[in-house]
Amino acid sequence: MTHDKKTILFVDDEESILEVASEYFLQKDYHVITAVNGKDALTVLENTEVDCCFTDINMPGMDGLELAEHIREIDMTIPVIVMTGYPSLENTINTLKNGVVDFLIKPVNLEQMELCVRRVLMQRKVFEDNLLLKKELDSKKRIEALNIELLGKVDELNNLNKIMNDFEQVTSSRELFIRVVELARDITHADESRLFIISPTQEKPFQVTASSAKGSISHPIEPAVEALVLEIVEDGIPLLVSQCTGVKDLPERILSAMAVPLKIRDKVFGVVTAFVEDGNYRFDEKDLYYLSFMGTKAADTAENIALYETISENLFSTLRAFVKAVEARDAYTKEHSNRVAEMAVALGREMGCSEEELNLLNFAGRLHDIGKIGIRDNILLKPGRLTDEEFEIIKEHPVIGAMIVSQLGLWDRETQIIRHHHERFDGSGYPDGLKGVAIPFLSRIMSVADAYDAMASDRAYRKKLDLEKVSSIIRDGSGAQFDPRVVDTFFKLVESGRWNFV
Numbered sequence: 001m002t003h004d005k006k007t008i009l010f011v012d013d014e015e016s017i018l019e020v021a022s023e024y025f026l027q028k029d030y031h032v033i034t035a036v037n038g039k040d041a042l043t044v045l046e047n048t049e050v051d052c053c054f055t056d057i058n059m060p061g062m063d064g065l066e067l068a069e070h071i072r073e074i075d076m077t078i079p080v081i082v083m084t085g086y087p088s089l090e091n092t093i094n095t096l097k098n099g100v101v102d103f104l105i106k107p108v109n110l111e112q113m114e115l116c117v118r119r120v121l122m123q124r125k126v127f128e129d130n131l132l133l134k135k136e137l138d139s140k141k142r143i144e145a146l147n148i149e150l151l152g153k154v155d156e157l158n159n160l161n162k163i164m165n166d167f168e169q170v171t172s173s174r175e176l177f178i179r180v181v182e183l184a185r186d187i188t189h190a191d192e193s194r195l196f197i198i199s200p201t202q203e204k205p206f207q208v209t210a211s212s213a214k215g216s217i218s219h220p221i222e223p224a225v226e227a228l229v230l231e232i233v234e235d236g237i238p239l240l241v242s243q244c245t246g247v248k249d250l251p252e253r254i255l256s257a258m259a260v261p262l263k264i265r266d267k268v269f270g271v272v273t274a275f276v277e278d279g280n281y282r283f284d285e286k287d288l289y290y291l292s293f294m295g296t297k298a299a300d301t302a303e304n305i306a307l308y309e310t311i312s313e314n315l316f317s318t319l320r321a322f323v324k325a326v327e328a329r330d331a332y333t334k335e336h337s338n339r340v341a342e343m344a345v346a347l348g349r350e351m352g353c354s355e356e357e358l359n360l361l362n363f364a365g366r367l368h369d370i371g372k373i374g375i376r377d378n379i380l381l382k383p384g385r386l387t388d389e390e391f392e393i394i395k396e397h398p399v400i401g402a403m404i405v406s407q408l409g410l411w412d413r414e415t416q417i418i419r420h421h422h423e424r425f426d427g428s429g430y431p432d433g434l435k436g437v438a439i440p441f442l443s444r445i446m447s448v449a450d451a452y453d454a455m456a457s458d459r460a461y462r463k464k465l466d467l468e469k470v471s472s473i474i475r476d477g478s479g480a481q482f483d484p485r486v487v488d489t490f491f492k493l494v495e496s497g498r499w500n501f502v
Ligand SMILES: [Fe+2]
Pocket: 368, 369, 397, 421, 422, 450
């Protein structure tokens, strides 16, 4: 039988025994090391890999049992066989206690020793294999646990990302509040979520919006829920009540509850609640973490929106004042911008524009000629035909207007609409000579509305044109000055009587 050469350590203070055993086991193709006492044996064990150890029990200094104990500490898988001349029950018990796997009685029969070696080595292999298996199993379990943890982390990141992305796209407080309650339900598996605003002038929290698994919420706000909201306002700390039965007098329908504050600069201005009303799900710390994270992000977004809305509002008012000043210089263009905005919105609505686009049209419409503020009266108000040079100066107004509006970087899309409201569909317009769909869609709408109002109102140099004349100019301009789709929409509006020619 072939086997990897195994190393046996013999420890005995009788050197003759060591010699006999060495000779025998070397012949049997084992690797043999000998030691005359326990101390030497331990030195060997520290430097060499040993597969099995025979030791005498009675030795000066360290006896065989003590040595067995040390061996066990170094490597518990090394089988130790003790040899003794005086076997007793006590000895036997001690031997086994110390992890010794077998003992042989002196004088020892060499063949018996070899049989013993084979047996213990086989047992060691089984033991080692089992140990490996156990390790493998342990590591499998660890990997599984890590996987679960990792999946949890991925889930968490997804949720946090979702919150961030969702809020990034929000442009108004109203939209934000609706997203908050929807997200709260989505991420924490709540059946119902509400958002309350706290106002210094009102004693009771005011419910702004709510989202429920049942669709609509028919019941009024219970006093206990109101008290819960006020508690959050007072403490400013998120609250989790995993099991609600008998807690805080909450209504029976609420099985599990959470509430988090919305704060701007440490001041609570709102509270988001989430309730479980059905099934076995109960909120835990993780859900509270998500809801709190969402609360913080929502409050930040609310602050930004409020800031933006205020700045935006102020600036828009200022810019509108400029436009009014321009219009006031020319009695004939009074309210021109408002009328252009109105028609642009009507055209946009007919063409299926989103609410956001309609807002853009309204905003840009009211400011589209703001650039005229930089043009001298003698050119702007000239009753007769403009010279080429004068016309070149007039042509600067979309660029000046875009520059004014873009100053704060708040209105990129509005700026583009204003810059391009004098482009022509065939590419012969100004300032950039853009052609066809390269012109922003909303500018193409604005262009028709602008031209229409200019023709349909009195000017310093001419009376307003009649509808027939205006219609024919717009029709002729289809594909040249105007986008044919917008022209078609214009006629749809006029012919259906939804646009009154005044
Ligand atoms: Fe203009």
